[in-house]
Amino acid sequence: MLKLDKSLERTLEASLRENVTEAAVERGWNYYLNDRVMGVKLLSGDTLFASVRGSGEMYMVSLDAGQFKYSKCTCPVGGPCKHMAAAYFTYLAAAYSSEAAEEAHSRMLISNGRFEPEFGSDAGTPQAASFAGQAKPETNDPAGWLDWMEGKHGDVWKKCHHSLHALQPVLQTLKGAARDWDKPLQRLHWMLSVAFVLNQAEKAIHLADTFSRYYHEMSFIRMAEPWVEHYYTLSLELEPAEMGADELAWADFVKEYAKSRAVRPERMLFEWTYLYMAVCERMSELPEWRERELAAMELEAAGEGQEKNKTFIHTVIAMLHYFVREDREAIRHLEQAEFERIQSVAYPCASQRLEAGDWDAFGQWMAFLYRHVLPCRNSRQIASFVTLCRRADMEQPDNERWSRYMTDLLPYSYSELSEHWFQTEKYGDWADLQLLLGVRPDDLDIQDVKQVTKADPACLIPLYHQSVEEWIAARNRQGYRMAVKQLKKLERIYKTLKKTGVWDRYLHGLIRKHGRLRALQEELRKGKFIS
Structure with a gap:
């Protein structure tokens, strides 16, 4: 194995x-x-x-x-x-x-192998008092504010040996510094504050030793989830068309701050690509802004020398094309990225085109995903892909493409495909799938079997035939009893279909075929199949 x-x-x-x-x-x-x-x-x-x-x-x-x-x-x-x-x-x-x-x-x-966060004195101590003495910037310059954040709170990550509790009061302090600002500018200040605190967590994770790093990462990510969600919520509230010069400068600064982390080739704790894209998606409502960012990223892609995260760069270029419905160009750039790292971008793109009813664009995305999912045979990739196929098949039942994609991914797509065909009442296909993978009727949900028996009993006949042979092949008394039990159900189906002649020929052939199995003959006699 x-x-x-x-x-x-x-x-x-x-x-x-x-x-x-x-x-x-x-x-x-x-x-x-x-x-x-x-x-x-x-x-x-x-x-x-x-x-x-x-x-x-x-x-x-x-x-x-x-x-x-x-x-x-x-x-x-x-x-x-x-x-x-x-x-x-x-x-x-x-x-x-x-x-x-x-x-x-x-x-x-x-x-005792589980990681339990430590709640030391740092967790409950307000940080504002320990950072007294440095005046806040007097202007709205985002670079000046970041310098102030670094000067006052830039070493707090050293206290995060086991948890991020030391950073919670820091975030509250930073947000409190802009409590009296106008809402649009306050929103961007808070986004920068969240990004700064997340970067502190990036530094803190390096304090963990190799053995416990996994537990620290899971703990840090869970604790930072509300901060990240708040960042995304704030980004959705951005109104590019109504921004003045100060807000535009702040938006560019927040975007560049996230970009400077996302472009790094090393593995990061948080998804800086999405923190960056959250700003880009909103700001791309301004055509000149999108064109300027696209040109800058294309220069990054063409540049040589310093090692960069090429997957991030091509993903950004792809999304900037996607925002203006240039799907082919978007896919062309995603082809140059690592699929494992961009699939969480590609699937939502396909889903949005499906929801919009843009079947041409959706077909392009599905073809792209299929090319990468088919050879990988990775269950987490297949689940998302099959979900899209199921949705498409519900809306385009006459298009065989979606069913073909799902069957091509067997046996990995079995669970989703079986459920889909049952829900869409394609009982013949559903039964053939169980037959193909060797699933016995008694392994299936009893209510499902009853429903199929009532709606399309004929499709279950091959499934019961296979089950009977498999139980007999077990060559033990319990197997023979189960075979007889399946024969009784099979007999009822044949009688329901008024094919008693076919049933008689099948039963007599089975008895002759296994005539030397004395224990089976005894069980058949108990089941009144042999007089």
Whole structure:
């Protein structure tokens, strides 16, 4: 069996320990012990895919070791659950040994590996008093204000060894400095304040040692979420057409501040690309502003010498074209970027064109996404892509392109595709999908099977035939009993369709084929299939 990289295994286990409750870990362990996990596979090097037999239903689990937030289970919990834990234990047993699974089970029940933020004296101490003595700038010059922020608060990041609590009062102090400003300029001051504090957090993360960095990053990102959301909210309130000279200068300064971080080639804690683009999207309402920024970014793309984040540069150029509906040019530039890093930009672009009913542009975006998703076979990429396909297929049911995209991505798209065909009442396609992937009728939701039996019973016949043969192939008494149980359901379908002659020929052929299996013959006799 293919194995995850060791570092990814440690990251995945840490994520499960952090997000799955101990009770769910225990239930997942019992699922593993009772062989309720089927077919664990490693996809695209960093994602485990498995099916887990729940309480009367089969659930599909994907565990993204690299970015756990993209992990998914189709169970009703809607988040980290026992099925994920069960899938991980099964993977360890298959890849290494049952002892490896037991060791992981023990580690996941020990809570001292979890990161708990420290609430020291810095967290509750107002910072304003310790920064007294430096006068605020007397002008509205954004560069002067940034210098003041750096002078008064530029070392606070050194106090963020375990959490960002020391930065919360800093942000409050900075925002308070502009409390009496006119609202439009105050909004931009606050955006710069948030960006400054986020940059302090970028510095602070380097205080973490290699072993605990992952926990620090997750903690920092969670704590900074309200700040980032506030920044985006403020950016949406920008009114470029009504801006005076001072506001335009501030908007350019905030944009350049975010850009100077986004253009760096090293990995950053926060998504500075989106902080930058939040300003660009609003300011691009001014044609001259957009043209000026586009020219500047094209110079950046053509420049040589200093190492830069080329993906960021091409993404920005692409979006500046997208804002004025130059989709082909936008896609051309995204082709020159790393898909892994731009897909969170590309999917919303496609979605907006779909919502606008621009099928030509939407088709261009989907073709671009399909070219990159197909070879990657990464579950988190496929989920977003298939969601778009499902929406398109609902609005264009006669266009086979969307169904073809989804089927091309099997088995990774199984869960979404199965649900889609069922909801759109394409029961024949739905049944063929179960048949293709070897899903038995008793593994499916009983209400779903009843609905299909009522609406289109004929499409279930091949599915029951396959299930009967698989249970017989188990070569044990329980398998034979299950085969007989499936035969009873199959018989009812044939009678409903008034094909008793076909049923009789099928049954007699089955009995002759397996005539040497004495235990099966006994079960058939108990089921009154043999007199």
